[in-house]
Amino acid sequence: MTHKTLSQELLSKLEQYLSEINFGESPKELYEPLTYILSLSGKRIRPILSLLSYGMYQKDVESIMPQAAAIEVFHNFTLMHDDIMDEAPIRRGKPTVHEKWNANTGILSGDVMLVRAYDLLLHTPADKLHTVIKDFNRTAAEVCEGQQFDMNFESLSSVKESDYINMIRLKTAVLLGFALQLGATLAGASKADIDKLYDFGVNIGVGFQLKDDLLDVFADQSKFGKQVGGDIISNKKTFLLIKALELAKGEEATKLKSWITKESFDKEEKVASVTGIYNSLGIKELTEAKMNGYFELAFEGLASISFQNKEFYQELKALAEMLVHREK
């Protein structure tokens, strides 16, 4: 017999809600990709965060299912467009939208998906609608800014640590912050608690991205979902590479730069060699320290938040801790 946690129960209801949204019928070329990308599942972290933060202050959690779904729809819109820009062929083991259809379909279906996210936000009562759309707009623009910075970094030979942190804050962390802010705003929480929940989301978000960077190099291959070392192979400017480029001197610097510029190489050899450089520079420990700093900041802030329903507060904390300790 399995006992569902609160998050799992909310997830079931959210999946049900998502599967019943009618985005539009015709033309099918426009609307099928929306259902398709949403069906590739994913963890639905963002909408669950909204539901949990709402539940900390109000009982009728299901009443904000449309707004929680809006965040997931928006998130998948960004994935659809990012996959075109990054020329990514695979998402969650399936062909990306522009691969399965074409780039034009990916652009246009993404556009209408963003409009549909706003449609779902319209379920907000009139007295809160302005605030919700304003916060959503700020977040959406920041996510675009983050993606543009990320693309800019690709062609730079060096990126400052602070610029990298700012990029991941914009590209991924602010949406987690907004998810929590949205739930608390809809629940009528105090300004102080709304702000603290937002900051909690942003801080765990930055930490999670640093964790992603770490796992890509140092994960246990038997537990990790994809090829360990993928970021090294593609020269992705992660926190690890940025720190290594900053700290490497002499021969080690030459060796690292030669791996980055080499056009043809043995993948395993490159991963082993660059990981060796990371190890000799203590990059893992430096990244862990940075990441843990964000996690500590996050949980310190969380501890000072007022709430009505302890069950939801504890579930939020447990979910975040689970993500902090994940191995894939």
Place this chain on the structure above:
Amino acid sequence: MTHKTLSQELLSKLEQYLSEINFGESPKELYEPLTYILSLSGKRIRPILSLLSYGMYQKDVESIMPQAAAIEVFHNFTLMHDDIMDEAPIRRGKPTVHEKWNANTGILSGDVMLVRAYDLLLHTPADKLHTVIKDFNRTAAEVCEGQQFDMNFESLSSVKESDYINMIRLKTAVLLGFALQLGATLAGASKADIDKLYDFGVNIGVGFQLKDDLLDVFADQSKFGKQVGGDIISNKKTFLLIKALELAKGEEATKLKSWITKESFDKEEKVASVTGIYNSLGIKELTEAKMNGYFELAFEGLASISFQNKEFYQELKALAEMLVHREK
């Protein structure tokens, strides 16, 4: 000495407002294309329609400048993304965004431009915000549907007249309808008048697109801004070609189809020959009759609308008539 018409005065104020919008500073790669595409001017028909319809019922026309600007920003977002999908190198005599920068910039700057359109709509009072965003969302989704139908038609050997009319209604006409609906809604006009203004916009919009199709073949080259016959050269499925494919029989049908499939040809010869087929089938007259039907419907509806300020009503009528009779 020149005397400015009401529309010209409103246009000056709108241009001023548009030029002062701060879309965002950083990263500049993200925000520069917004200012760039908006600076390529265009006639600003849509926001002027909003200002005129508002002015029919209220005095403080400038109070809705942000919402009028939102429509122009949205319209330019659709141009930015459509130009990528259509691989168009030139817009209003200047390089398109994806040509001047690249496709990824066009996608992402377009995305943030859509978000900024919603930002401008947030200047709407709380009691009308839900209606305005709902109407805008419906329109935005319809414009995407129209673009998808248009792309679908490219690969079809025949398109039904009714499907073509539906496509141009969605792709271009509903935004004119929404522009008028928005102004009247913000002004607190009656539901009946709002609906009639919307219908007026949609009907003139369908008529204008048929006019575009006609001018592309039958314009006076000395007055027309671009090469007459461009649609014939590119086999664009206009109302004219759709009707010709429907009506041509025997040798004429064979000749028309052979021009469409020919990969290499003399452009002038193709334009002259296809125009000849159109003439022998009476396509010009058929298209004019269809177009005039929409214009008549539009002006009949307009005549039945109630208003407070006659000056604005007359200016709206005059602007529409000017567009009906334009030669380029």
